[in-house]
Amino acid sequence: MxxxxxxxxxxxxxxxxxxxxxxxxxxxxxxxxxxxxxxxxxxxxxxxxxxxxxxxxxxxxxxxxxxxxxxxxxxxxxxxxxxxxxxxxxxxxxxxxxxxxxxxxxEKNPDPKKxxxxxxxxxxxxxxxxxxxxxxxxxxxxxxxxxxxxxxxxxxxSQLLTQLKVFPYVQLSIIAVFLMVAYSAFSSTRKSEQNQVWVGLAKETAHQLGTPISSLLAWIELLKDKFNAEEDPLIAEMSNDVKRLEVVADRFSKIGSQPVLEQHSVYDVVKDFVDYFRVRVTDKITFEVNGDHYLTAGINVPLFDWVIENLLKNAVNAIEGKGSIKVDIAANKTRNLVYIDVTDTGKGIPRSKFATVFRPGYTTRKRGWGLGLSLTKRMVENYHRGQIFVKDSEVGKGTTFRIILKNTSHDQDTTA
Structure with a gap:
């Protein structure tokens, strides 16, 4: 492709x-x-x-x-x-x-009018x-x-020759300014159109998912009643996946509107999703979450779970065979920030591609669309007012992505 x-x-x-x-x-x-x-x-x-x-x-x-x-x-x-x-x-x-x-x-007495x-x-x-x-x-x-x-x-x-020497540079400068203004206007319009298409597609997806999700929830309840399987672990996992579909639909419904950010423990949000995710991938990959349990930030949980999910999926795809994924959560007290580092032992990213990986369409997979990290960047920067970038990577050894959010722990201490 x-x-x-x-x-x-x-x-x-x-x-x-x-x-x-x-x-x-x-x-x-x-x-x-x-x-x-x-x-x-x-x-x-x-x-x-x-x-x-x-x-x-x-x-x-x-x-x-x-x-x-x-x-x-x-x-x-x-x-x-x-x-x-x-x-x-x-x-x-x-x-x-x-x-x-x-x-x-x-003159001794000069005439001022002279x-x-x-x-x-x-x-x-x-x-x-x-x-x-x-x-x-x-x-x-x-x-x-x-x-x-x-x-x-x-x-x-002569003045004519001097002007002629300067004229092409003035002309090219005016053309360059015009082209930059035109390009900026064109890019702004194109981004606006892309955003409208993206928002419309996301909301329509959420709408289409609503009916089958409701039906699946009803069928699960019928299975429990018919086979008296309230404690059956298979049905419990099925129920978790359907609830996960509800979360996905809720994510898409929030696209295009400003999500509500609530104060959550960053460690708890990340740990909950990692626990859900680890049982759905191969056991050859180990997961580890470290950090301060009391660090808080303004988070919309469904959207932030999506961010962590995209990073973990990329990490799993980058690991060939056995490997590990580690999430470290730490505070920068000087700048009042929370750092979330997601590190894998995968194939790594060349330094020249550090910025490119976040652009739509960039992918190293044959069947990939190259949208995961692009959406991740949008959700971190546009919705959570944070930053995300490749902190470090070495080909053949692994990659570390860093998310930066504002630390609200101090605000809560002051309020208390």
């Missing part, structure tokens, strides 16, 4: 693979555009540098106007320095920070120049008539 969880997992990986392909393709294409625009801006910066050289060497006024026109068409920010690093001219920078004329001396000239910000130039040096190699232009001296043209990416 195919495992629905494994099938769903494969679909998730397939969708993730296609998502990575789409994201990678988007980034590669954007990178291709960025390189083309960067190459174009490099060419424009080179043209601007050449016009600067022409400005310094030409004396033809008409030609000079054309050169200035070409120079001023550059859209990328640029700084020109001499070989010593002194700034000679700039282009495309923040005009509020690039006033390089020496400001006038401060507009002050902008102040040259050397730190701004240092930051911009450092950015340009980090982004691109400078363009070197020689200065005619100055004995081989040269200027360096530094430039940085």
């Amino acid at each position: 195919s495992n629905p969880y494994q099938s769903k997992k494969r679909w998730k990986y397939l969708l993730l693979f296609f998502a990575v392909i789409i994201a990678g393709s988007s980034l590669l294409y954007t990178n291709y555009l960025v390189k083309n625009i960067a190459r174009s801006e490099r060419t424009r910066a080179q043209v601007w540098a050449r016009t600067m050289k022409q400005v310094l060497s030409t004396i033809d006024e008409d030609h000079l106007n054309f050169v200035f026109l070409v120079r001023d068409s550059l859209s990328v920010p640029a700084i020109v320095t001499d070989e010593s690093g002194e700034i000679k001219t700039t282009r495309g920078l923040d005009s509020t920070k690039t006033f390089i004329d020496i400001p006038p001396e401060p 507009k002050k000239p902008p102040v040259y910000d050397p730190q701004y130039f240092e930051n911009e120049l450092a950015t340009m040096k980090a982004q691109h190699q400078p363009i070197r232009i020689s200065i005619p008539g100055f004995g081989g001296s040269y200027w360096l043209v530094y430039y940085k990416d």
Whole structure:
């Protein structure tokens, strides 16, 4: 039988693979555009540098106007320095920070209404120049008539190119957020539908079991009267099993509604069910229950019996031949909790499957449905507000499941 969880997992990986392909393709294409625009801006910066050289060497006024026109068409920010690093001219920078004329001396009685000239910000130039040096190699232009001296043209990416570099990451982030929200909404809806189906099936099962259970109880009473077998042990065991069916029907009827939790001795509840269970399995498996008899917790007995039953059945199935199952009940006084450890000497669980065993559909048995531990987790966490997990396991040696419930012993002592 195919495992629905494994099938769903494969679909998730397939969708993730296609998502990575789409994201990678988007980034590669954007990178291709960025390189083309960067190459174009490099060419424009080179043209601007050449016009600067022409400005310094030409004396033809008409030609000079054309050169200035070409120079001023550059859209990328640029700084020109001499070989010593002194700034000679700039282009495309923040005009509020690039006033390089020496400001006038401060007046003794300044007019507050008089507009002050902008102040040259050397730190701004240092930051911009450092950015340009980090982004691109400078363009070197020689200065005619100055004995081989040269200027360096530094430039940085235009605002368009910067935005284009950032855009795919913003786009992918928005898509990722949308997909996560959509997936959360879809998962929530799907879980709600599954819960409705589960509740409806459970209640219908309880309803269908009601009639034959009542009939069986009546037939048992008739057998006792007809054969005068009030003390017959076979009929007594038959009666116990029918009562067990009543408990099962009661469990299913409680699904979907908030069960009433009552204060019970954890040891007594567990011990009673283990005693019932041990006579219904092979005598090659021994059972042991240890713990404090006075530890109490909020428990719905029919549902908690179901939890212990599922754990014991899994333990029995894991044991091949002879083995033992031990239940230890202890208190964590610091955190005010009750620990219930169910340990078997079965074939064990690989560490990689510790979380997987609680998922619907996971089973190692050929005829298993993989629902027992999933229901167990639901009943412990949703109905008893506790926790259940694989505490420890070693392949070939055995497994320990741990249930954690709130310890109410102290509350009862205080009330008393």
